[in-house]
Amino acid sequence: MRRIRNIVKELDEKEKGCTFSLQRLSRFIQPSLLLFLSKGQCHGYDLIEKLGVLGFHKEAIDIGAVYRTLRKLEKEGYVKSFWSSQKGRKRRVYRITSRGRTLLKFWIERVKERKEALNKFIIIYQEDKL
Amino acid sequence: MRRIRNIVKELDEKEKGCTFSLQRLSRFIQPSLLLFLSKGQCHGYDLIEKLGVLGFHKEAIDIGAVYRTLRKLEKEGYVKSFWSSQKGRKRRVYRITSRGRTLLKFWIERVKERKEALNKFIIIYQEDKL
DNA sequence: AAATATATATGGTTAAAACATATAATGGGA
DNA sequence: TCCCATTATATGTTTTAACCATATATATTT
Numbered sequence: 001m002r003r004i005r006n007i008v009k010e011l012d013e014k015e016k017g018c019t020f021s022l023q024r025l026s027r028f029i030q031p032s033l034l035l036f037l038s039k040g041q042c043h044g045y046d047l048i049e050k051l052g053v054l055g056f057h058k059e060a061i062d063i064g065a066v067y068r069t070l071r072k073l074e075k076e077g078y079v080k081s082f083w084s085s086q087k088g089r090k091r092r093v094y095r096i097t098s099r100g101r102t103l104l105k106f107w108i109e110r111v112k113e114r115k116e117a118l119n120k121f122i123i124i125y126q127e128d129k130l
Numbered sequence: 131m132r133r134i135r136n137i138v139k140e141l142d143e144k145e146k147g148c149t150f151s152l153q154r155l156s157r158f159i160q161p162s163l164l165l166f167l168s169k170g171q172c173h174g175y176d177l178i179e180k181l182g183v184l185g186f187h188k189e190a191i192d193i194g195a196v197y198r199t200l201r202k203l204e205k206e207g208y209v210k211s212f213w214s215s216q217k218g219r220k221r222r223v224y225r226i227t228s229r230g231r232t233l234l235k236f237w238i239e240r241v242k243e244r245k246e247a248l249n250k251f252i253i254i255y256q257e258d259k260l
Numbered sequence: 261a262a263a264t265a266t267a268t269a270t271g272g273t274t275a276a277a278a279c280a281t282a283t284a285a286t287g288g289g290a
Numbered sequence: 291t292c293c294c295a296t297t298a299t300a301t302g303t304t305t306t307a308a309c310c311a312t313a314t315a316t317a318t319t320t
Contacts, residue, residue: 022240030276044299111251115252118244118245155308157307201269222267
């Protein structure tokens with residue numbers, strides 16, 4: 001039904017014996033959805049495809065989480081949705097609101113900070129290596 | 131007793147009306163502790179200081195989480211500890227194990243992936259901006 | 261003597277990812 | 291035509307780790 005977590009399972013093989021969940025994504029679905037919606041309206045399935053652009057293998061994405069996050073974003077007023085049924089399958093199309101754009105602006109700051117932190121992490125790791 | 135979250139509270143002010151917790155750190159304490167311990171033995175309080183090097187304000191760090199994570203890392207065999215009491219306060223000093231170094235190696239891969247993803251995030255955000 | 265800094269630890273709450281499963285319409289191939 | 295894969299959305303449960311609060315005790319500074 002859902003071919004999911006194939007690649008992650010391979011990692012599991014390699015990481016056998018490690019009790020920490022390394023592949024757990026963190027705080028990424030919500031800001032990513034806002035980001036893509038800031039570029040234009042989209043429906044959920046489309047957004048799942050687009051998450052791959054950021055480097056996540058489609059197979060590893062929790063589809064349920066995407067839809068759930070979209071519903072929550074709407075409940076909070078960051079996006080708005082409507083049903084579209086032209087050509088076949090009806091789909092719920094999302095649009096970002098101005099509130100959503102403001103939230104994304106805050107996220108960008110966090111993303112930049114986090115990127116800097118990860119960069120420092122890598123630099124420290126590589127120090128004094130032969 | 132603990133002057134914590136001063137800076138974060140300022141952010142809260144700015145982010146008023148946003149119901150999403152933007153400042154929540156994610157999956158960072160554990161790998162960071164391993165990283166610093168890979169450079170040499172340390173005790174918990176020292177590690178709290180060092181977390182600041184990665185760009186986190188000391189005030190925002192959950193000290194309890196640091197100690198808890200260290201205990202867990204030891205329980206899982208990624209670090210080892212002993213009590214040291216020379217000059218004053220006794221402290222529990224941690225050392226990374228070879229298992230810990232292996233775990234850190236896996237983490238580095240994740241960190242690099244994540245940094246790339248964050249970079250793409252920023253690039254996409256800046257596309258078609260005036 | 262009191263206050264602050266150093267140092268470690270644990271109990272409870274919450275958010276979000278991870279995991280599982282359900283539903284249903286559509287289009288292509290056997 | 292029937293089956294199956296793909297498209298498409300959704301919700302229930304479990305787990306993890308951050309977040310928040312608090313407790314304890316020694317050492318140093320005011």
